[in-house]
């Protein structure tokens with residue numbers, strides 16, 4: 001790894017709060033960083049002096065503390081790496097900078113505010129929470145604990161960071177995808193339940209891959225742009241047919257050597273890649289190639305290549321436009337197109353840029369900086385891949401801004417000792433800052449499509465290297481290719497895939513919990529259709545299979561024979577540790593039931609709504625009812641969105657009321673309950689919303705609230721999720737609902753009266769303002785204006801007082817007992833004051849087991865619901 005990169009000076013950029021759980025080291029700071037010095041400035045004596053004094057200061061600050069020490073042990077892993085812990089771990093400057101900033105901030109805060117008990121408590125609290133989440137049980141892991149990671153041959157810098165994070169072993173999805181991604185360097189299409197660690201399933205191969213590429217480029221003085229990285233099992237098949245030609249390493253940038261690695265034939269995960277790996281190693285030994293020398297592993301079937309050039313020409317005509325693919329209903333043709341595309345890629349030389357019209361314009365000087373050579377007598381392609389000499393290695397695209405920031409932060413924590421810089425490019429924040437971050441040439445960019453496209457089109461230099469990225473990850477891919485979102489992704493994909501050679505040497509990662517989820521066709525698409533002219537058409541459209549959906553994705557993104565790792569089969573994307581239930585009530589009662597959950601079972605809760613208006617309304621009412629509510633929706637300013645997420649993270653009884661903008665990917669620690677205030681429109685949304693709780697093997701509860709008009713959507717949802725029985729009822733005593741409903745009604749009244757008062761005040765204000773601006777004296781009789789109504793004020797105050805009194809009284813007195821409405825057994829009256837919602841539900845499930853058994857397999861209630869709805 002380049003020392004230059006390690007020693008580059010990075011300065012953190014605060015994002016004003018961020019919710020996620022990773023990295024206790026940052027204490028709430030988000031790692032948008034900018035490089036302040038990467039060695040290009042030779043500098044005057046004065047600046048050198050300045051720099052030296054800064055360096056001295058930094059050294060003083062990085063005096064070892066409890067926090068940056070790891071146990072004094074040295075363990076040799078089976079992969080040959082030594083996981084070494086020294087007395088002091090020297091974190092990269094990236095993190096030093098963050099720590100310095102944090103220290104400064106703390107000092108400043110101390111000066112500003114006198115020591116208050118509360119403030120101290122908040123600091124303490126935050127530390128505990130972040131620590132808890134990162135490293136719950138074994139707060140300090142030792143190198144011996146990390147042996148489960150050995151088979152992946154991750155660089156020791158990464159292992160060290162994982163150890164500090166308390167990640168003792170890979171999660172299932174990581175276990176199953178890392179071998180193919182790291183050793184096989186294959187494209188990965190991964191589906192696993194929510195909160196199962198998918199981010200690192202693509203993050204680790206990307207980070208370790210970048211380190212390897214950098215090392216190789218430095219060792220052999222190669223141009224990183226031209227180092228082919230990806231292997232493909234397709235090519236391997238060709239190799240067996242045509243004898244490969246081995247080219248001596250180190251002589252040429254275009255190193256062509258055989259690859260004898262066997263990979264899984266069907267592309268589906270067997271979960272065991274060890275054999276694959278052993279074969280790889282033994283064949284390498286046989287050929288006398290260094291084990292770590294992956295440049296030479298890239299195979300190029302030379303004889304086949306000549307044919308493939310012609311094929312390449314033909315294939316241009318066959319190239320299916322992304323938009324066409326998306327809109328096409330002809331799944332069969334898409335499928336064959338996928339196959340054609342894969343065939344088409346067979347034998348294409350991923351090394352030789354010249355064939356594809358890309359001009360190798362960068363020459364490296366000794367300092368490693370590139371300069372551009374203009375070549376006149378060459379036919380220019382439409383778009384030139386600009387090489388700046390400081391490559392952009394990886395692009396990660398996510399559907400939401402919060403998710404992009406979270407992924408960045410997750411990766412920053414893992415890349416702590418690697419010197420790899422990660423930038424976040426999202427909308428809703430000053431693009432000037434982001435451009436400045438990009439000028440420092442980060443190796444990884446995590447972005448939302450909109451802002452990325454904007455900066456790309458503005459000609460931002462670092463992003464012009466986009467087509468040559470070695471790694472592309474698209475998180476929550478199924479969401480990204482939905483209508484309405486794909487429009488943003490499509491031009492980006494076209495740009496990324498504009499050069500066939502680069503495209504083929506890029507490793508792609510596509511992940512989501514609902515990647516392989518498929519739906520029933522809507523009834524209007526089934527059976528016969530009568531046209532306007534009375535012609536009867538027999539529709540032959542059939543429900544898409546998971547395999548067809550996967551093939552579509554492969555085509556869209558331009559993947560080469562990806563390894564498909566789908567471990568969602570049993571729970572269809574929801575975690576095994578998730579307890580699901582529902583509350584069926586009338587529309588009028590919904591608010592009271594929600595208030596019951598929040599008041600009776602306080603805990604960190606996310607309430608999902610289907611619209612921004614519902615969010616706003618609930619926030620107003622629940623705030624009046626003294627719930628600690630925080631809104632989150634797309635029309636809020638980005639700053640506020642992040643602030644609210646941070647507040648929510650820090651409040652163990654916080655209630656986040658959100659639209660589906662918070663449904664995907666957000667990793668907020670210890671969310672106790674997820675409430676679907678309205679039945680989600682799609683099964684995917686249900687899975688992702690519910691996935692905000694029960695993460696990383698923790699338990700969680702999801703409650704779906706439904707009123708009669710939602711019965712049809714609910715039954716459809718249950719079908720898509722292959723539920724054989726209805727969701728069980730969450731036990732709510734009807735007696736308490738009566739009291740709570742009274743409070744809700746009071747809150748609603750107050751809300752209406754407040755609104756009326758605000759409007760009156762606004763009207764008066766407007767009249768006075770207009771008169772002032774026009775410099776006019778308005779006769780009171782001329783314009784009839786609503787006056788402040790003393791009656792209204794009186795009524796409002798009375799209602800407020802009444803509500804205050806009601807709220808002050810215990811709604812559920814100690815020792816409060818009730819009968820679960822779902823149970824017939826009158827002996828089951830019990831005290832539940834000490835139980836949390838999850839325990840209550842579990843108990844109800846145990847007791848209601850018999851009832852459940854009766855219904856099993858028949859799904860009758862669902863059918864009845866559906867029938868009732870249709871009538």
Ligand SMILES: Nc1ncnc2c1ncn2[C@@H]1O[C@H](COP(=O)(O)OP(=O)(O)OP(=O)(O)O)[C@@H](O)[C@H]1O
Nearest residue numbers: 167169170171194195196197198199513665667696
């Ligand atoms: N190997 C590991 N050991 C322990 N915890 C881990 C490991 N890998 C990831 N985690 C933790 O698991 C949690 C969930 O990870 P992540 O956000 O990647 O899940 P996900 O599968 O992407 O979820 P979603 O589908 O909701 O986006 C995070 O808090 C992360 O820090």
